Amino acid sequence: MLARNQHQLLSTTSVLACEEAMATVEVLTSEVVVPAEETPAGGIWLSNLDLAARRGYTPTVYFYRPNGEPGFFAADAVKDSLARALVVFYPLAGRLGLDGDGRVQVDCTGEGVVFVTARSDYVLDDLMSEFVPCREMRDLFVPSTPEPNPPCALLFLQVTYLRCGGVVLGQAMHHSVVDARGASHFFETWASIARGATLNAPVPPCFDYKLLAARSTSTVLYDHTEYKPEPGPVDAVAASTYASAIITMTKGQVSALKARCVGASTFRAVVALVWQCACRARALPPEAETRLYSMIDMRARLDPPLPPGYFGNAVIRTSVSATAGEIMFNSVGYAARRALAVTSQGEDYARSLVDYLEGVDAMNLPRSGISRAHLRAISWMGMPLYKADFGWGTPAFMGPALMYYSGFVYVMNVPEKDGALALVLSLEPESMPDFRKVFGEELARLEVV
Structure with a gap:
């Protein structure tokens, strides 16, 4: 057995620190789980949006409270349902490969996914009070992954049994194969199978990535700045050094904020406030350019729409720029109106992007961090993140296991609190205290409206 000793994490009100050893994880087993039945073989062509996605694994964690039932997350039961889920989502049991022209594809080999069991001396309540996405937490609860280049496995899973009887389910899925909505679709289906459903998924997955193929006559109508290198150098090392936090907004705060941003969606209103507070916390010069990036799910926006179960990357990068002064010194409603461009x-935009990517080396696009003046916001709202009930109850928390660099924010629903939102964000360590202060002041103003 292997032992992984990790270091203390300060609470979400503080920046990260690695000081005294606090928690340990002991790996019990590591094996490969293959599909329960024979699955289709051959290569699956990936779209330009798949190739343009971040080349790497996306790690997330699910926290489950003990429910006192015998067999709670028993390894054999979890593996059995996983093997059956891989029959439905058979590409995940394959490997990232290359076609005859050297283009990345999925080789449906049925070789399986990596499945690890472990135990930790953490207690769930302590873990949830201390958890922030960071390298230390990712290394505790998500299996190590190889270099994300062909040939490599596509899914790594870890079930960690906590001292209190709770469980952490950690996973790392290759982003070249699927986006967040597709990943949540897989976990929802796997959980339904574990609860006793048949092999038929509630929503059948669609692996027809030709639906996002470039047009025979390329028509690029937009500049697609988001897929080009940022002007000026980006210090990737500095960007990867960050403080992270999880901040909850109540239903009342969200409603009051939306009232200030007439006509804006919930996501756009919340991101506008984060953008405004981040500019202040970073003390940006008023004349400095600040850019808001986002990722937009295009499944329902295409004509015709993609099938609901489209299992691939169907998100596109968008952005809008302004001066820091415009964002800081105008109302949050102004920032929300500027943010309209990213949502x-x-x-037309999506098809233009796919055509643009056909004319560039989509497998080697710039994928470093963003400059200190910018922000990247992603919506996980409305996704079935908390439907991953394997028969022992829904997760008490689900979220990213780490942030890739400074300037990232996820907007998520809060389980069992209708209308409340969780913001999972990262900023430069020196900016986070000021951000928490100014954002907290804004939330307090919302409460008295």
Whole structure:
């Protein structure tokens, strides 16, 4: 057995620190789980949006409270349901490969996914009070992954049994194969199978990535700045050094904020406030350019829409720029109106992007961090993140296991609190205290409206 000793994490009100050893994880087993039945073989062509996705694994964690039932997350039961889920989502049991022209594809080999069991001396309540996405937490609860280049496995899973009887389910899925909505679709289906459903998924997955193929006559109508190197150098080392936090907004705060941002969606209103507070916390010069990036799910925006179960990357990068002074010194409603550009793109924009990517080396696009003045916001709202009930109850928390660099924010629903939102964000360590202060002041103003 292997032991992984990790270091203390300060609470979400503080920056990260590695000081005294606090928690340990002991790996009990590591094996490969293959599909329960024979699955289709051969290569699966990936779209330009798959190739343009971040080349790497996306690690997330699910926390489950003990429910006192015998067999709670028993390894054999979890593996059995996983093997059956891989029959439905058979590409995940394959390997990232290359076609005859050297283009990345999925080789449906049925070789299986990596499945690890472990135990930790953490107690769930302590873990949830201390958890922030960071390298230390990722290394505790998500299996180590190889270099994300062909040939490599596509899914790594770890079930960690806590001292209190709770469980952490950690996973790392290759982003070249699927985006967040597709990943949540897999976990929802796997959980339904574990609860006793048949092999038929509630929503059948669609692996027809030709639906996002470039057009025979390329028509690029937009500049697609988001897929080009940022002007000026980006210090990737500095960007990867961050403080992270999880901040909850109540339903009342969200409603009051939306009232200030007339006509804005919930996501756009919340991101506008984060953008405004981040500019202040970073003490940006008023004349400095600040850019808000986002990722927009195009499944329902295309004409015709993609199938609901489209299992691939169907998100596109968008952005809008302004001066820091415009964002800081105008109302949050002004920032929300500026942010409209990152949430309003449709069919023409998406098809233009796919055509643009056909004319560049999509497998080697710039994928470093963003400059200190910018922000990248992603919505996980409305995804079935908390439907991963394997028969022992829904997760008490689900979220990213780490942040890739400074300037990232996820907007998520809060389980069992209708209308409340969780913001999972990262900023430069020196900016986070000021951000928490100014954001907290804004939330307090919302409470008295």
